[in-house]
Amino acid sequence: MIQIPFIGKPCIETALGMMSGDTSGSKMRVVVVPLPAQGHLNQLLHFSRVIAQRGATVSFVATSTHIHQVRSRVEGWEFHKFDIHFEELPMPHLSGEELDAQSCHTFPIHLIPLFEAMEDQLGSHVDQLLRAICSENNNRVVIVYDSTMGWIQTAATKYSIPAYIFRPISAYYKIWSKRVSNETGGSSPFNISLKRCYPERLIKYLRRQRSLLGPAKGYIINTFSALESEFIRQGREELAYGGKPVWSVGSLLPRAFFNDERRLRLQVDTECMRWLDRQAPASVLYVSFGSISSLSVTQIRELADGLERSGQHFMWVLRISDGAHSSTEAQFDSACKFLEQGYGRRLEGRGLIVRNWAPQLDILFHKSTGGFLTHCGWNSTVESISAGVGMLTWPLHCDQFANSALITRELKAGVEVKEWENAEENEMVSAEEVEKAVKRLMTSEEGLQVRKRAQELRGSARKAVCDGGSSWKDMDSLLHHFSQSFSD
Structure with a gap:
């Protein structure tokens, strides 16, 4: 387990540990669990930075390999200046079926065995980690996990940890997916089928993950109102989010890029x-x-x-x-x-x-x-x-x-x-x-x-993340919901 201590000055207006009248002095811990693929890792690491700026202590949970990968590719900020702790899981054992990364398939099918092996082999490791984190933080813990990692919900439920789903895809996808043909055939306005988008093996994995999301308290999306408000509204009306709250908190990029401070290079x-x-x-x-x-x-x-x-x-x-x-x-x-x-x-x-x-x-x-x-x-x-x-x-x-x-x-x-x-x-x-x-x-x-x-x-996008912008307000609302979840 690698822990990176906080050494910078946080950008915070109200400490999470003191919200909603709490006077225990115990700071909230937010556990973040991404899918081990770069686009998913990157979005949730940026999310971790944003909530750390707002005063949260973050535990970013991934295998040692993928922690090294995402840390080596960070852009525009220095992770050691934020209260983010990297918690290592072991790499699961992959049998000889690991598939070729240079396969002619457009989907990276070589990653599917990794996703499945994590679900099959790492449950006990996640269980032990969450038990330790709850003990160390007086049970003031919430968990945010990638929507394709529904198996994390099992351990969260076991320890009564309020859980939130991070969707690393657009709100529009829910609308679009209803228009495409299903696995049995047919056509769509886009002339694309689910068969072309997803291998059957991945479809089965994703369906299994979706079946586990029920106890979660709400959805977090890396988008912003001016970009997708119509599709977020449609999703809510069609109960695509199960009637649960939805927070649009994007863009999650470092503020420096919006301020034209572009020479923050690796x-x-x-x-x-x-x-x-x-x-x-x-x-x-x-x-x-x-x-x-x-x-x-x-x-x-x-x-x-x-x-x-x-x-x-x-x-x-x-x-x-x-x-x-x-x-x-x-x-x-x-x-x-x-x-x-x-x-x-x-x-x-x-x-x-x-x-x-x-x-x-x-x-x-x-x-x-x-x-x-x-x-x-x-x-x-x-x-x-x-x-x-x-x-x-x-x-x-x-x-x-x-x-x-x-x-x-x-x-x-x-x-x-x-x-x-x-x-x-x-x-x-x-x-x-x-x-x-x-x-x-x-x-x-x-x-x-x-x-x-x-x-x-x-x-x-810049307006949304500035003070008082739509994403800024949704992030405030989300952090308030985190704190309120302990009194439910």
């Missing part, structure tokens, strides 16, 4: 940032498909050809996905070998292939970044909206198709890389389609309007 190779510094304002297309998905060799080559043919400046993070046991920083070059020989030299000065972990927030908030070709993971989507960067959407699996529809059809803050034709199976995006889509975002009048809309949303 101590890593900054070649990509120096390269961006040399480019014209809003001229670069940033290309990244996240940390847990990989493209096929054929698709990588089509994308490379399309980017070259577009004539636009671009920065491309080319990598294979994180493995179940570890991140893959040491394996970046293995993905780059799929490019045509001489590709990098041919595009020198106009295109940059990033072969290290890329500081995505610094890149998105940089003045030279004018667009983002993205897989539409919710984490990347919120970051791009917060930075005011228009998106070129290329969803691969899960909620990403819903996010693409939200970005392009509802918010008008992006354009789709293509219209999907085969609802059931993965489709190749041709070099011609890439070229056309990149030009559409970066050089057309439509693209200019998209980028203006993205800037408007950035202003709304």
Whole structure:
């Protein structure tokens, strides 16, 4: 168990331990449990920082491997300045069935055995940890867990710990998922099926997790009112949240990024940032498909050809996905070998292939970044909206198709890389389609309007997290609910 002591000055108006008339002097402990995938880890670590700023003591619970991963990739703040304690769980044993991270499947199926093994093997470890935390904190403990980790609720119920569900996906997803075809067939306005979004094995896992969420007290969403108020309202009316309270607390990014204090960089190779510094304002297309998905060799080559043919400046993070046991920083070059020989030299000065972990927030908030070709993971989507960067959407699996529809059809803050034709199976995006889509975002009048809309949303995101903003108020309400839960 690693504990990082608090050494900075907290940003706090009312200590949580003294709320609601409590005079015991015992500070509340908030236990945070993410799913071990980068986008989920990152969102809940940012959430931990925000509530620590408001006076909570946080226990961030994950395997030692994933604690190391998320700490090494933090951007824009120093975790040791906050009252966040990292509580290590052992890595579960994975049988020989661990699947290849470079599989041709668009969903990272190699992670499913990890999710299942955690549920099967770590229950007793979580039980012991919660028992110890309750004893150390006079039972003034609440727990916030990822909605895909419903098995955590069992231990929370055992110790009568008030539990809250963190949904690391959009509110729109609930609306969108009703429109897509189910597993038995049919079509949708988006021509995408659940079969294409989720492997059957993952569907079974997620259904099992949802069946365990009943005792939780409410839902926390990384979104904000100006972005999704209509869809949050629809979800409430349709009882998508079981009639329970819903708090919209996003964006969870460090305030420094909204204040243009953008040079808070990781101590890593900054070649990509120096390269961006040399480019014209809003001229670069940033290309990244996240940390847990990989493209096929054929698709990588089509994308490379399309980017070259577009004539636009671009920065491309080319990598294979994180493995179940570890991140893959040491394996970046293995993905780059799929490019045509001489590709990098041919595009020198106009295109940059990033072969290290890329500081995505610094890149998105940089003045030279004018667009983002993205897989539409919710984490990347919120970051791009917060930075005011228009998106070129290329969803691969899960909620990403819903996010693409939200970005392009509802918010008008992006354009789709293509219209999907085969609802059931993965489709190749041709070099011609890439070229056309990149030009559409970066050089057309439509693209200019998209980028203006993205800037408007950035202003709304900033307003939401400022004092008195919608997300600020929801966070206050949530922390008050935490404290009140002890008197229920």
